[in-house]
Amino acid sequence: MTVPNVKLNNGVEMPQLGFGVFQVPNDETEAAVTAALDAGYRSIDTAKIYGNEEGVAAALAKSGVARDELFITTKLWNSDQGYDSALRAFDDSLSRLGLEYLDLYLIHWPTPQRDRYVDTWRAFEKLLADGRVRAIGVSNFQPDHLRRLVDETGTVPAVNQVELHPYLTNEAVRATDAELGIATEAWSPLAKGGDLLAEDVVTSLAKKYDRTAAQVVLRWHLRLGNIVIPKSVTPSRIAENLDVFGFELTDDDVASLSALERGLRTGPDPDQFN
Numbered sequence: 169m170t171v172p173n174v175k176l177n178n179g180v181e182m183p184q185l186g187f188g189v190f191q192v193p194n195d196e197t198e199a200a201v202t203a204a205l206d207a208g209y210r211s212i213d214t215a216k217i218y219g220n221e222e223g224v225a226a227a228l229a230k231s232g233v234a235r236d237e238l239f240i241t242t243k244l245w246n247s248d249q250g251y252d253s254a255l256r257a258f259d260d261s262l263s264r265l266g267l268e269y270l271d272l273y274l275i276h277w278p279t280p281q282r283d284r285y286v287d288t289w290r291a292f293e294k295l296l297a298d299g300r301v302r303a304i305g306v307s308n309f310q311p312d313h314l315r316r317l318v319d320e321t322g323t324v325p326a327v328n329q330v331e332l333h334p335y336l337t338n339e340a341v342r343a344t345d346a347e348l349g350i351a352t353e354a355w356s357p358l359a360k361g362g363d364l365l366a367e368d369v370v371t372s373l374a375k376k377y378d379r380t381a382a383q384v385v386l387r388w389h390l391r392l393g394n395i396v397i398p399k400s401v402t403p404s405r406i407a408e409n410l411d412v413f414g415f416e417l418t419d420d421d422v423a424s425l426s427a428l429e430r431g432l433r434t435g436p437d438p439d440q441f442n
């Protein structure tokens with residue numbers, strides 16, 4: 169299974185489809201990540217707050233996959249924001265992951281009330297300059313947070329990972345990302361696998377292409393140019409979610425899926441979450 173790469177704004181290549189491990193308990197993470205690596209995933213998305221960086225490490229160590237074929241992302245938790253605390257949090261995550269360098273480090277949430285994301289970003293710039301991480305980015309940043317970061321530091325994030333699926337198309341964020349040269353990465357790309365996969369428009373497209381509902385939704389993301397990181401602990405779904413490169417949606421299909429937009433968040437509002 170060949171997953172296309174997206175070229176980030178600093179030239180680093182990132183797989184357009186990866187594997188997310190939110191809410192996978194640490195002791196189940198090794199099995200899930202092993203199933204993903206066996207299926208052919210090479211990009212893994214974790215975070216300090218998921219509490220499963222060690223489980224990811226165990227799977228990576230046993231996999232025998234060369235380090236330079238892997239793309240590993242983790243995220244800085246809100247309480248670690250600030251210059252010195254961010255540098256410490258990075259060292260701790262890297263050590264839990266058993267890695268010598270990271271591919272992508274993200275500020276998990278802007279937490280605007282805390283007002284520390286610019287200081288945090290300066291620590292991220294240092295980690296990048298020191299070669300400890302290949303690319304730096306943000307998560308859940310709204311357009312005004314992105315513009316402030318760029319205005320005050322001059323360093324444009326490589327990636328903005330945001331909640332994004334047909335129920336929440338996040339047009340304003342996607343437009344700002346595109347304008348600034350930031351790759352948009354979709355979290356909860358399947359809207360957590362609930363009602364979205366039972367929508368008539370989704371199931372009828374699945375029938376039309378002889379694919380599953382999840383595959384249709386993932387194909388919609390890929391057509392929009394989003395990076396996606398579906399999560400599953402079910403080996404058959406792990407394989408299914410990667411098998412999305414053998415069919416294409418038409419422009420009308422894409423438009424009919426985008427019309428499901430209803431501003432529905434499955435997670436917190438980034439302007440409020442602290």
Ligand SMILES: NC(=O)c1ccc[n+]([C@@H]2O[C@H](COP(=O)([O-])OP(=O)(O)OC[C@H]3O[C@@H](n4cnc5c(N)ncnc54)[C@H](OP(=O)(O)O)[C@@H]3O)[C@@H](O)[C@H]2O)c1
Pocket residue numbers: 187188189190191213214276307308329330354355356357358359360361362365380382383397398399400401402405406408409435
């Ligand atoms: N930056 C952030 O703030 C943030 C927030 C949330 C998530 N994320 C990242 O985004 C990743 C994905 O988001 P997510 O885990 O919230 O949601 P998701 O990937 O949209 O959906 C995961 C859910 O869908 C089910 N599922 C997966 N594949 C399926 C399929 N082919 N058919 C039917 N159901 C399927 C899974 O069930 P089973 O596991 O039981 O198979 C699970 O319950 C996370 O793991 C994490 O890495 C980031």
